[in-house]
Amino acid sequence: MASVSLESIKRKFNNVTAIEDITFNIPDGEFWVLVGPSGCGKSTILRTIAGLETATSGKLYIGDKLMNNVPARQRDVAMVFQNYALYPHMTVAENIAFGLRMRKVDPKVVQERVMTVARSLALEHLLERKPKQLSGGQQQRVALGRAIARQPQVFLLDEPLSNLDAQLRDDTRAELKELHLNLGITTVYVTHDQVEAMTLADQIVVLNRGRIQQIGEPQEIYAKPANRMVATFVGSPPMNILPAKYVAGGFDVDGQVLPVSGDMQGKLHLREGQGFDLGVRPESISINEPRRREGREGEFAELVVEVKVVEPLGRETLIRAVLPGSGVVVNVQAGADVRPRPGDRLVLDVDLSKLFVFDTATGDR
Numbered sequence: 560m561a562s563v564s565l566e567s568i569k570r571k572f573n574n575v576t577a578i579e580d581i582t583f584n585i586p587d588g589e590f591w592v593l594v595g596p597s598g599c600g601k602s603t604i605l606r607t608i609a610g611l612e613t614a615t616s617g618k619l620y621i622g623d624k625l626m627n628n629v630p631a632r633q634r635d636v637a638m639v640f641q642n643y644a645l646y647p648h649m650t651v652a653e654n655i656a657f658g659l660r661m662r663k664v665d666p667k668v669v670q671e672r673v674m675t676v677a678r679s680l681a682l683e684h685l686l687e688r689k690p691k692q693l694s695g696g697q698q699q700r701v702a703l704g705r706a707i708a709r710q711p712q713v714f715l716l717d718e719p720l721s722n723l724d725a726q727l728r729d730d731t732r733a734e735l736k737e738l739h740l741n742l743g744i745t746t747v748y749v750t751h752d753q754v755e756a757m758t759l760a761d762q763i764v765v766l767n768r769g770r771i772q773q774i775g776e777p778q779e780i781y782a783k784p785a786n787r788m789v790a791t792f793v794g795s796p797p798m799n800i801l802p803a804k805y806v807a808g809g810f811d812v813d814g815q816v817l818p819v820s821g822d823m824q825g826k827l828h829l830r831e832g833q834g835f836d837l838g839v840r841p842e843s844i845s846i847n848e849p850r851r852r853e854g855r856e857g858e859f860a861e862l863v864v865e866v867k868v869v870e871p872l873g874r875e876t877l878i879r880a881v882l883p884g885s886g887v888v889v890n891v892q893a894g895a896d897v898r899p900r901p902g903d904r905l906v907l908d909v910d911l912s913k914l915f916v917f918d919t920a921t922g923d924r
């Protein structure tokens with residue numbers, strides 16, 4: 560096993576800068592997830608670590624060895640892609656064994672390794688099948704098995720679950736997590752699915768337009784997003800962004816004033832008249848219930864909205880509403896028993912301790 564370190568890695572394709580100034584250090588054995596919207600540079604970073612791309616500048620280390628000029632096959636990394644190209648003419652067992660056979664590993668060791676891997680991925684009963692006789696999920700597990708069998712220093716996974724249906728994706732995600740706990744191999748995992756990022760990662764790296772926005776533990780990224788991009792990317796349904804103007808003692812949202820604490824007023828001193836983007840997560844908003852607020856009046860602010868769409872999900876109800884003046888959408892996660900109707904006027908309680916304030920121009924919190 561080994562650590563993976565990137566120091567100011569940059570990759571340009573002609574005049575397009577795919578990634579810029581990428582610096583992070585993954586300690587030995589940790590599971591790191593790279594997330595971000597399409598085109599943000601996730602795959603380019605992964606391919607650079609794998610040796611399938613060459614950095615335009617910067618340094619890449621695996622362990623304490625500088626890897627910039629080391630060919631891919633000598634890096635001792637295993638990569639699993641979204642489209643897990645298995646060898647169609649080989650059985651599952653042969654596919655898993657392939658990398659080891661290429662390395663001239665003793666056939667007895669190969670046999671044992673294949674069995675161990677097959678057991679850990681529940682593939683034992685499929686070992687004699689060919690890939691086309693397998694489901695998508697089974698094929699993906701074989702691709703993972705082929706990578707695991709080699710016992711690489713580093714695992715690189717590029718959206719390995721994205722071709723699976725929802726149920727299978729959940730199951731395989733849990734299996735991956737267990738596998739990592741058992742094997743402890745340093746892993747870099749690329750996804751645009753923030754549930755995968757939240758559930759799998761020791762640390763999440765959020766990227767946008769080729770640059771790192773924030774690195775942190777999942778809960779930290781969720782609770783303390785560095786900027787609007789991170790805040791809206793992580794969380795489902797995403798954080799609401801309400802354009803507001805700071806007026807004496809509060810934020811004017813759509814003509815309704817949300818009062819702010821003395822503490823916040825201090826921070827916003829002299830910013831009267833300035834525009835801000837307020838961030839509030841759907842679960843930090845509730846349907847107005849005066850009883851709950853008794854004795855805690857300063858902690859909530861009322862916001863009046865008009866209901867557009869109501870989605871009962873069993874465990875909870877998602878309400879899509881708009882601010883009447885501007886039509887800005889407000890998503891609310893309410894209890895399962897709450898069933899307003901489209902067109903209803905609703906009074907919401909916004910939990911002021913959960914309010915994020917972003918600079919409208921820079922997006923910084």
Ligand code: ATP
Nearest residue numbers: 572575576577596597598599600601602603604751
């Ligand atoms: P996705 O989630 O859509 O796979 P990504 O975050 O993995 O996206 P990359 O594939 O790393 O993004 O691409 C980053 C940027 O670099 C994009 O703007 C892409 O168009 C550009 N890019 C990637 N590879 C090349 C290439 N070979 N030639 C030119 N531009 C490229």
